[in-house]
Amino acid sequence: MSEIPVLDTRPPAGLQPGSVAAKKLTKRIRRLAGQAIVDYGMIDDGDRVMVCLSGGKDSYTLLDTLLYLQRVAPIDFTIRAVNLDQKQPGFPEHVLPGYLHELGVDYEIIERDTYSVVTEKIEPGATMCGLCSRLRRGILYRYAREQGFNRIALGHHRDDIVETLFLNMFHGGRMSAMPPKLLSDDGDNVVIRPLAYCPEKDIExxxxxxxxxxxxxxxxxxxxxxxxxxxxxxxxxxxxxxxxRSERIFRSMTRIAPSQMADRTLFDFQGLDVEADESGTIDGPERDTAVGQPSIIRN
Incomplete structure (x- = not known):
């Protein structure tokens, strides 16, 4: 199969390099990413960060943003960009090495033929994404552990997180999404999503x-x-x-009031009752302090 060319990504009309709009956009993404990193304690002094680079807009933006923050942050941390070449047909193998070499960043291209594994196990016409992503995650987690990285940075953004919330509600019957920071499945790494506050339209x-x-x-x-x-x-x-609306939905995920939901593991509904003091006055339960907390997203 012939190699598939990269997509045309010329700057959109009205947003040229060096323009006021371009500078504002860049500043906004960096500010939101930096705020997310601080709010969730994503990166500390001495951390070794593995940036997962797929060749898509999100991971490129993530790498650019972290490299900038690395230069200006008051802490020292290292970055390595890592791409997993899964041997998909037509994958332009020269693109990422050429880009990363020119950028001057430490990088590694891991080659694993997961494509053959997936096509062997998945029926024709069925979606391969689930198995493909699980195999990719396992390989990257193992690489991070073997190479001594304690942070795995992924390019998921605010829209990804909101979409996942609704997917899990509609199809899984649970309220969960993609947290900005979590312990990896193998328990050996912390996964971080520095673009968690950034809308997809800005990243594009x-x-x-x-x-x-x-x-x-x-x-x-x-x-x-x-x-x-x-x-x-x-x-x-x-x-x-x-x-x-999407921003407000995301904001609501940062302002959860357990007493106003129905999860008995998060709030003691069984123990909730009115109490009478010595004078016989009945006091109601205190208002949930989580309600009305300010948003962690700053303008």
Whole structure:
């Protein structure tokens, strides 16, 4: 199969390099990423950060942003960009090494033929993404452990997190999403998502502005999970009708009031009752202190 060319990512009209709009966009992404890192304690002095680079707009933006923050932060931490070449047909193997070499960043390209494994186990026409991502995650986690990295940085953004929240509610019957920071499945690494506060539209503009050499994500021919596509379309429709709704949904995830939900593992509903003091006056339960807390997203 012939090599598939990278996508055309010329800067959008009205957003040229060096323009006021471009500078504001870059500053906004860096500020939001830096704030997320501080709010969740993602990176500490002496940390070794492995940035997972797929060749998509999100991971390119993540790497650019972390390299900038590395230069200006009051702490010292190291960065290595890591890409997993899964031997998908048509994958342009020269693109990432060329880009990273020119950037002057420490990097590693891991080669593993997971494509053959996936195509052998998945029936034709079925979505490969689930198994493919699990294999990729296992390889990257093992590499991080063997190389001594204690932080694995992923490029998920605010929209990814909100979409996952609804996917889990609609199809899993639970309220969970992608946390900005969590312990990896193997228990040996901390996974961080520095772009957790950044909207996808800003990342897309920044990536086009930076003219990142974008590699298509569906080289294998598999389509994105239909359920996620439907949720993405639903949120886009909501956002068009009510701008700012996605941001408010994300903000609500940072202001959870356990007493106003129904999870008995988070709040003692059994022990909730009115109490009478010595004078016989009945006192009600105190108002949940989580309600009304200020947003962690700052303008």
């Amino acid at each position: 503009k920044f990536s086009r502005l930076s003219q990142h050499p974008i590699i298509p994500c569906n080289l294998c021919g598999s389509q994105e999970n239909l359920a996620r596509q439907n949720v993405k379309a639903m949120l886009a429709e909501w956002e068009a009708a009510d701008p700012g």
